[in-house]
Every structure is written in structure tokens, then in C-alpha cells.
Amino acid sequence: MSQKKAMLIDLTLCVGCNACQSACKEENRLPPGEEKYLSLTAYTALDKYNDLYVRRMCQHCDVPTCVSVCPVGALSKTEAGPVAYDAEKCIGCRYCLQACPFHVPKYEWSSTKPRIQKCKFCASRLAKGLQPACAEACPTGATQFGDREELLVEAARRINAEPAKFVHRIYGKDDVGGTSMFYLSPVPFEQLGFDSRMGKTPMPMLTMSALSKVPNVLSVGGVLLGGVWWITNRRAKVQAFEASQKKDPTRPPEDKP
Amino acid sequence: MKIPGLPRITGWHPIATTLILAGAMAAFARFNYGLGATTNLSDEFPWGLWIGFDFLGIGLAASGFTIVAAVNLFHAKEYEPIVRPAILTAFIGYLLVVLVLIIDLGRPDHFWHPLVMWNPHSVMCEISWCLMLYTTVLSLEFAPIVLEKLNIVSPIKWIHAISLPLMIFGVLLSTLHQSSFGSLYLIVPNRLHALWYTPLLPVLFFISCIASGISMVILESLIFARGGRDLLPTPLRANLAKIIAVALAVYVVVRVQDLLTRGALRELTALTYYSLAFYAELLIGFVIPFAMLLMERVRTSRRGLYAATLLVVVGFAFNRMNTAITGLEHYPAQTYFPSLIEVFITLGITAVGFSAFSLIVKHLPIFEPMVAGPRPRKEVVTGRPEPIFISREGGDLESR
Numbered sequence: 001m002s003q004k005k006a007m008l009i010d011l012t013l014c015v016g017c018n019a020c021q022s023a024c025k026e027e028n029r030l031p032p033g034e035e036k037y038l039s040l041t042a043y044t045a046l047d048k049y050n051d052l053y054v055r056r057m058c059q060h061c062d063v064p065t066c067v068s069v070c071p072v073g074a075l076s077k078t079e080a081g082p083v084a085y086d087a088e089k090c091i092g093c094r095y096c097l098q099a100c101p102f103h104v105p106k107y108e109w110s111s112t113k114p115r116i117q118k119c120k121f122c123a124s125r126l127a128k129g130l131q132p133a134c135a136e137a138c139p140t141g142a143t144q145f146g147d148r149e150e151l152l153v154e155a156a157r158r159i160n161a162e163p164a165k166f167v168h169r170i171y172g173k174d175d176v177g178g179t180s181m182f183y184l185s186p187v188p189f190e191q192l193g194f195d196s197r198m199g200k201t202p203m204p205m206l207t208m209s210a211l212s213k214v215p216n217v218l219s220v221g222g223v224l225l226g227g228v229w230w231i232t233n234r235r236a237k238v239q240a241f242e243a244s245q246k247k248d249p250t251r252p253p254e255d256k257p
Numbered sequence: 258m259k260i261p262g263l264p265r266i267t268g269w270h271p272i273a274t275t276l277i278l279a280g281a282m283a284a285f286a287r288f289n290y291g292l293g294a295t296t297n298l299s300d301e302f303p304w305g306l307w308i309g310f311d312f313l314g315i316g317l318a319a320s321g322f323t324i325v326a327a328v329n330l331f332h333a334k335e336y337e338p339i340v341r342p343a344i345l346t347a348f349i350g351y352l353l354v355v356l357v358l359i360i361d362l363g364r365p366d367h368f369w370h371p372l373v374m375w376n377p378h379s380v381m382c383e384i385s386w387c388l389m390l391y392t393t394v395l396s397l398e399f400a401p402i403v404l405e406k407l408n409i410v411s412p413i414k415w416i417h418a419i420s421l422p423l424m425i426f427g428v429l430l431s432t433l434h435q436s437s438f439g440s441l442y443l444i445v446p447n448r449l450h451a452l453w454y455t456p457l458l459p460v461l462f463f464i465s466c467i468a469s470g471i472s473m474v475i476l477e478s479l480i481f482a483r484g485g486r487d488l489l490p491t492p493l494r495a496n497l498a499k500i501i502a503v504a505l506a507v508y509v510v511v512r513v514q515d516l517l518t519r520g521a522l523r524e525l526t527a528l529t530y531y532s533l534a535f536y537a538e539l540l541i542g543f544v545i546p547f548a549m550l551l552m553e554r555v556r557t558s559r560r561g562l563y564a565a566t567l568l569v570v571v572g573f574a575f576n577r578m579n580t581a582i583t584g585l586e587h588y589p590a591q592t593y594f595p596s597l598i599e600v601f602i603t604l605g606i607t608a609v610g611f612s613a614f615s616l617i618v619k620h621l622p623i624f625e626p627m628v629a630g631p632r633p634r635k636e637v638v639t640g641r642p643e644p645i646f647i648s649r650e651g652g653d654l655e656s657r
Binding site for chain 2 (some may be wrong): 019069089093097106210211221
């Protein structure tokens, strides 16, 4: 388990049989059914664009936005790849819902002890050396599980082998700093509901530009304010002393501050 | 504060009581039935009115750190009479914001987790810590007022001894989290509308909180003045107004310059929901009051100043609500309007704030001059840091 795991989703191979979603629901003990959008009962969903089916699920980013924003560290990126969630830590601030660039986490709004729900990348199965339920269930190989680096090589090989079949891009290779879910598509990703404006920089870098200044503000600001106080206080002292000198010129000059 | 004769019958008490009761019932519903049944929040819109209220409360409570810094660090001692009211405003503001935050949390029972579980990469974590620490600082700055009333002297001495580092720490914490509320949105460049999203969000939040904080101080002093308690002479208020004008001018320049460099000005060419919200915010809260405050006539007239600072506060509210709500409505396309329960809880808590303020003003020495009556020596009792430093320095003078 030293290698980071990932999945390659080849949209040209997907026939929309929904086996991935069914297997996911069975694995996670969710009510069965076909859902088009992610929800509390669909950790993966199957959306349709003309004759193309697009699987959605948590992308398990390499530098996850949700992990960076969580104030209590309830979300964490595990070594094997999955982004894990610990409901015992969660305070319910919902910053992850706000920040996730893929709109993945869903919240148990109707509960009085709500948690977030999302794809777990079958972390418990991975730990046992199994592949995720969805990948295992896929009859056409549209969802393929493997080592991250190997899958990237495989994805590039497929594009090179049939350059006319694919748009020349592996979605997830370096979007928002890279994810664990790679998509190959025959049509531009923007047409399939993928947000392509996000760039290659991990989102948490945006916050770090501000947060990294915190120690500086504290140290420089502390010295500066202390200095300001010292100067203004001293000035007031001197003024008060000079005023008293004028009133009482008999005061000995060695008292001068 | 006792007036001989019968008390005046005012509409305030029944209104406040109604609001607080309605708020309490709404809060009861929220805790019993959960957020989903009682709010209009959703997966697409996980933060709403309450976060906006937090922004607002914290921004207006900026009066605390700005005035403390001006008087005790920058030595503008002539503003001393307004320090205690400003600290009280800030203290109440922060307590209410913490209360709203806890109500807003999905797991209020886990509210203490940030104390022991840290994530230094999270702006939210930094904000929780700043809020906790600064509320502690404020309670220490406020404590002497209570202790003075109870005539307990020894802790006041102790607080005095640490008052300078305490104040500096308080100002730094405020600087940090006032701007960090803006940093919260740095991570949603794909969600927040271009008219509000900018890497400069923390800077803009900080500049605008100075304008709104000082506006609150002026508003308060004007309201007290109407009640016959003029804490600040007109020239001093006019000077504060000048600082607001400077902050507003800096804000507008930075904001427009930023829109220009990011190419977001084109969003303003058409009249849309968003551009209208932007114009409303910038004109009401920044441009118009700036123009007003440029006039000596406005700065020295109570009515003029009242109008100008009220505009600043209203525009500030617009700005924060636009950042927290309007700007987020465009992607994924959606609308959000708070539910009645959200509104009632917010109004109820606001009413608690106003009631607490008027109660405390009635019963604690908020307006007392520094030395009054039979209280012990000034250095020990006032709760003001300055006398003890004078005496310490004075000692130096004599020993030389």
C-alpha cells in the first residue's frame, strides 16, 4: 500500500448500466435506486449528457480543499489516497460544503446530529487489498482501479493509441493540484458539467497566501504597536514635564527626562 | 440614572421582549428539529443569514479595538470617555456572534472541539481561536468595570499589570480575524461572483471594519448625546469622522483599482442583480458618506454625522451580506432567502444585545469619570491602564 491508489474512468467505455452505483449502495448499505446527482443516498451518481454517461463522486484530491478548510481536522487525506471523514470530530461548520470545488459533500440536514456524507473510496476495502466496489462491479472496464502513476501512464497510452477518439486531456491529472479520479472523454469536459476554470494550483494555496502572514502580523504588529505606545507615552510624559517646569521653574534641572 | 417621577412609557420594552421570546422559541425549534427543517440552508447554500450576522456583528464591534488602540496606544487621551462604551459594544457584539456561531453549528455540542483539535491550514480554525482569545481579552478589559462596581480591588491591579500587552494582543487579534473573515472566501474563486471575489478580500474587510467600527462609536455617542449625556465634544467627533472619510477613500480606491486590474469592471456595464447589489453597497456605504464627510458642515453637525455614519453602517451591512449571500447565488445558480426561524433567531439575539447594553449602562459605571466619589485611589480602581504607567514612569523621573 505504499503507492497512492486512483481510478481511471473512461467515458467512452461506459454504457450507463449503473452497476457502479448499485454496488456502491450495496457496499455502503444505502437504499437502492438510480440517482443522477450526488446525495445522501448516492455517493456516486450517473449523469447523462446526450449519449454519454458521466460518473460523479468524491475526487479524493491530492491536496484536498475540504481537508484544508476543516477547522478541527475531521477530514484527512490518507496515505493510500482516500479522503476520510471522522464524524466524531466534526463540529458541523459546513465549510467543506462551501469550499469543495466539486460540490461533493452532502449534509444530513434533517438530522439533529448531522454528518457529511460522501464517497469513501471504499477505504476499508482498500485496506484489505480489495478494489472499490464500483470498480469491481464495472462490467466494461470503464472504471478501472489501480496505482495512481500506472493509471496515468495507461490513460496517456489510450489517448496516444486513438488520438481521434479522445480530447487530449486527462481530467484530474493536475486539476486543482491533481485528484485520484481521472476522466477520459470524447468531448470537451466543459460540455459534461466539469468545471474547467479551476486551474492547476491546489485551492488551499489561495488561503495559505493569507494565512502564512499570520505570524508576521503578530510579530511585526506587536513590535510596531509597542513602539507606538512607547513613543506616544514618552511624548506625553515630556509634555507634562515641560508644563510643570513652566509652572514651577524652581524645580532642579537634573530632573529633566 | 434615576429620573424622578414616573418612567416614560416606551415601545422598546414590549418589542424587545417579543423579539427575545420569539427568538427563544425559534432557537428551541432549531435545536429540536435540526437545521434542515428550520432553515433554508442547503447543500448548495450551506451558509446563510447567520454567517452574514456574524460578519456584521464582528465588523461593528471593531469599535472596541479601534478606540482602545487610539486612546491607549496612540495616546489620543481626549477620547477616553468613549473607551468604556466602545469596549462594552465590542464585548456584547462578540458574545452574540459566538452565540450565533454555536446555533449555526450542525453539532453545537461539539463547539469546544476547535480548542483541542487544530488545523493550522484552516481559516476557520484561525478565526475560532482569534474569537476565543479576543473575547477573553475583551472580558479582561471589561472586568474592571464590574469589579469597580463590586468594589473588589485586588484583581484590578492584576489586570492592570498586564494591560499593555493585553491591549496590543487584542488589537493584533482583531486585525487578524477582521481580515480573516474575508479570507474565508479566498477558497471559493469559482463560486463567489467576480464583483466580490478578490485575493484582496482580507485587506478590504479590514479597511471597511475600521470605517464601520468608528461609525458605530460616533453613532453611539450621538445616541447618548440625545439622552443628555454628551461624551464627545463636537470637534472630537468631527476628527473621528475624518478618519472614517480616509478609511472610506482608501477602501474605494483599493476596491475599484482591484476590479480594474482583475477585469471585473465589465460586470458593471449591464444592470443585473449583481451589479445593482454592488452599486447599492458602494454608493450607500462608501461613496455617498465619503462625499458627506468631506464637508465640514456635516462633520460638525449632529444630524449630518448621524446620517453619514448610519449610511456607512448600512452600506457595510450590504457589503457583508453581498459577500456572504448575494455573491454566492450565481454558481451553482440558486437563490437563498432566510427562513422565518432564521430571521427570528437573528432578531431575538439582536434584541438580547440591545437589552443587555441598556441594562449594563444602567447598572455599571460605563459613563463614570475616572475618579468619582469615595472610590479608592485612581491608579488602582479605574480599570484604565494609563494611570499605572504614568506612576511607573513618574517613578523613573524622580529616580533620575
